[in-house]
Amino acid sequence: MNRILLFVPLAIFALMGITFWVGLGIEDKTSLPSPLIDHPFPEFELGVVEDGRTLTTADLQGKPALVNVWATWCPTCKAEHAFLNELAADGVRIVGINYKDDVEKARDWLAAFGNPYDYNLSDPKGKLGLELGVYGAPETFLVDADGIIRAKHIGDLNADVWKKLKPQFDAMSGAEQ
Amino acid sequence: MHPQRKKRLRLILFLVIAVGAAVGLAMYSLSQNINLFQTPTQIANGEVPPGRTIRAGGLVVEGSVVRDKEGLGVTFRVTDGQSEVPIHYEGILPDLFREGQGIVALGQLDNSGVFEASEVLAKHDENYMPPEVQDALEKAHLDGKAKMENANSSDTDTSYGKGAGY
Amino acid sequence: MENLALYLPEIGQFALILALVMAVLQVVIPLLGVNQGQLWLMGYARPFAVGQALFLVISLFVLAACFVMDDFSVAYVAANSNSLLPVQFKISAVWGAHEGSLLLWVTMLGLWSVAVALLSRSLPLDMVARVLSIMGMISVGFILFTLETSNPFARHLPSPPMEGGDLNPLLQDFGLIVHPPTLYMGYVGLSVAFAFALAALMSGRLDAAWARWSRPWTTAAWIFLTVGIALGSWWAYYELGWGGWWFWDPVENASLMPWLVATALLHSLAVTEKRGLFKSWTVLLAIFAFSLSLLGTFLVRSGVLTSVHAFASDPERGVFILALLGICVGGSLLLYAIKAPTVASVGRYEVVSRETFLLLNNLVLVVMALAVLTGTLYPLVYDFMGLGKLSVGAAWFNTMFVPLTVILAVLMGLGAASRWKKDTLPRLAGVTAVAALVAIVFAVVTPFIVQGEWQGKVVLGLGVAAWLVAATLADIWKKSHGKLAKIPKLGMSYLGMVLAHTGVAITIVGVTMVSNYSIEKSVRMSPGDVETLGDYQFEFTQSGKIEGPNYTSQAVRFNVIQDGEVIEQLTPEKRHYSARNSIMTEAAIDVTLFRDIYVSMGEPLENGAWGMRLQVKPFMRWTWLGAIFMALGGFLAMLDKRYRRRVGVAQA
Secondary structure, three states: OHHHHOOHHHHHHHHHHHHHHHHHHHHHHHOOOOOOOOOEOOOOEEEEOOOOOEEEHHHHOOOOEEEEEEOOOOHHHHHHHHHHHHHHHOOOOEEEEEEOOOHHHHHHHHHHHOOOOOEEEEEOOOHHHHHOOOOOOOEEEEEOOOOEEEEEEEOOOOHHHHHHHHHHHHHHHHHHO | OOHHHHHHHHHHHHHHHHHHHHHHHHHHHHHHOEEEEEOHHHHHOOOOOOOOOEEEEEEEOOOOOEEOOOOOEEEEEEEOOOOEEEEEEEOOOOOOOOOOOEEEEEEEEOOOOOEEEEEEEOOOOOOOOOHHHHHHHHHHHHHHHHHHHHOOOOOOOOOOOOOOOO | OHHHHHOHHHHHHHHHHHHHHHHHHHHHHHHHHHHHOOHHHHOOHHHHHHHHHHHHHHHHHHHHHHHHOOOOOEHHHHHHOOOOOOHHHHHHHHHOOHHHHHHHHHHHHHHHHHHHHHOOOOOOHHHHHHHHHHHHHHHHHHHHHHHHHOOOOOEOOOOOOOOOOOOOHHHOOHHHHHHHHHHHHHHHHHHHHHHHHHHHHHHOOOOHHHHHHHHHHHHHHHHHHHHHHHHHHHHHHHHOOOOOOOOOOHHHHHHHHHHHHHHHHHHHHHHHHHHOOOHHHHHHHHHHHHHHHHHHHHHHHHOOOOOHHHHHHOHHHHHHHHHHHHHHHHHHHHHHHHHHHHHOOOOOOOOOOHHHHHHHHHHHHHHHHHHHHHHHHHHHHHHHOOOOOEEEOHHHHHHHHHHHHHHHHHHHHHHHHOOOOOOOHHHHHHHHHHHHHHHHHHHHHHHHHHHOOOOHHHHHHHHHHHHHHHHHHHHHHHHOOOOHHHHHHHOHHHHHHHHHHHHHHHHHHHHHHHHHHOEEEEEEEOOOOEEEEOOEEEEEEEEEEEEOOOEEEEEEEEEEEEOOEEEEEEOOEEEEEOOOOEEEEEOEEEEOOOEEEEEEEEEEOHHHOEEEEEEEEEOHHHHHHHHHHHHHHHHHHHOOHHHHOOHHHHOO
16 A cells, blocks of 8 residues: 555656646647738738838739848847848848838848848838737748748747748749749 | 554544645635636627626737826727727836737726726737737637638738727 | 857857766766676766866856857857847856756756765765766756757857847846856755655665755755745846735746745755654655756746747747656656655654654645645646636735745744654643743734734734744753853754744744835826825936946936935936847835835826836845845754764764
């Protein structure tokens, strides 16, 4: 009897462990990466940071793009910027959304750290961000040539993350060619 | 049974009962002290009875913050991208309370549908979205998607989430 | 030199890998020695422990150097530092986020291992080998975790950012330089007690000698935990800007749980050492204490406790943590289940005896820890089951802790006054009657004189505090036969207990007073306005700007007036940190032993007015002063002569 009692702590711990494991499994299934996946990119009509011209959703289409949400106040964006520069050098089309930010500051930033973006949409009020379900910067969306969102990544983009996203992006580019 | 053992058994029995009673009381008290999180959509749908203490949260709607002329009262609206709830609060707002920022408020709904907050929380990190708010935004997006699909996706141009009256 | 600096992060990473190799050797070789009965193999435990720690320290220093030299090619540095950051914060930024604090954690584990290696001359070699091998296992797990999922030396190449993202302004503070390392020392220190318990289980030598060996180590870890928790509370109080000093949030709870269990462990070890009882229970407590430390450090740091999303967003890290926890806790509990029966306790004690009181005290402490655990995990479980999001209000924790603390304090007084093995209620009542009377009179009369009214909680709080002090004094009086000169001869261990128990009483007084008699006011104030709060007037004299190294702040000057005289000028600030575009409230506090005056700024309103929060908090300092007493008490107990005895006696 005593001997069985000694297994009680282990049993309780095992039970807790299993609960955790199962619980996390459920969580993984219900939380979709984003409800926007496989849906068209939200409508927008926004100014461009670099030259002030106005672009709309139609301008996004035609070629697959990484849409990167960033801001000068966001430290992680600073950390991921170098990697974006590399991607741009490899010929990846990156469209920026300058999120809840100041156009002047954004220009200074791009001048200082390099501009990997095809162009940057200025979203000072975060309206487009809200429609994209952005929680905070940085976030990155994979948008195909038809303007459909295919994947989303929250947090900084780095070599590890890109390893997972690249096949999908290449497939999109392949389909276009 | 050996008297020594009997004594021991009695002690163990006493301890088990005491612990059991304590746990029971604790769990009861716990059930009285939990504050459920409700999304603006749930509140707008009337799922929350007035007077019950809950936590509500969402993004503070741009341009909705109105301060009282006297004192420290402030009124603002929060949204999950689908519905909005007006919140009234009397006191000092946290440093990271800003328009567009995710916040969580603790308080009760009054009879006119205004959420009377006794506490407003915004985390000290501009990259951080309170997890509840994040969840509420996602849910609202999912609902929006479902609705669109029900409408037979005739209007694929409709953007997600109604925005918030910009 | 130039070239060396260029490759510094690689050197750091290489040192970390070497530390891992050392740790693996520290696990395998001594254990092999124990298995084969080869003393020379066991003898390698110490050098490997020293080697491992050396490489870990190098690694940590290299990371600190990367911060000081603004090497923004290192991703972790870029995300948590800035060239404008003052140098002391560049150093503390090393543990400002997950990766660095993990490195700090394993480095401390290495240092504790070295301490065990160097201070264990009185221990049999096979015991040293087992203990260091177990600590090595923990080390291997966490160095692997660091290298695999949270490498602080990862680089942004070839085009590093020009400037870093800055340290979270909340962490740019003296409190944050000292608080996390102290707390970590406590968390990690419990691994020593854990390793001793497992080593004793493995060898089947769960005896008084084992308890005597692990007691000072447990006490040392406990001291760090005590100070760490107090520092955390103090930091939150002055830095978060609204005067709260305990929030029952998961991070604080995570530090409180191991403290409660470690406190129980200390007392249980005392029984095991003195009377050879409660062995199984003591081992279990040692396992629990360290398991809760792990839970505290890693689940909280990884964010799993506060949000399941943190887990989902970085599953690799989360799965690794869960696996490590599973192996560590599950493995030790399995070992316990298999080995514990062979070491059943012998010895008898009566129902009324010090043993019983200590057992009850243990029980209350464990129940407290369980209550905290329940309150912390409940929202998570609720979420898992898909029932929705909720939070457990602070009110619940208070409801649990007030009665439990009262019971605990009563037991503390009785326990200290009672005799080992066999005591009688009449004797005990005789010894403590005066103390009880003093406590009741004090508790009933004091609030009435001070406040003119009674509040149940105040009477209870002051009552148990007075009881604790009075019972302790009565015990000293009795033991020293009323002669002051005899007090130092009562033994360091005993005096340590007296000091620590007095500390608990002081904290209880502080908490009682500040929770029940604090007054506060949130008001709109313009220059020239005067507000009255309690006995004090607050005069808003002027407002202006202050420039800091990496921030600018708006500041307000206040005169605090008492009885028509200005007793203090306070300057609260609202700081704006440009790198992160974030705002921080810097409260201004006027401190005396019996009250704090706390002034903090809210938001700017029109016409130069500000929302201001004014608070008067009586006895605030006592809350932390008690913790200092407890820590000093622990320190005295560690100095006791009997822990410095040599091999012959220890093996007896």
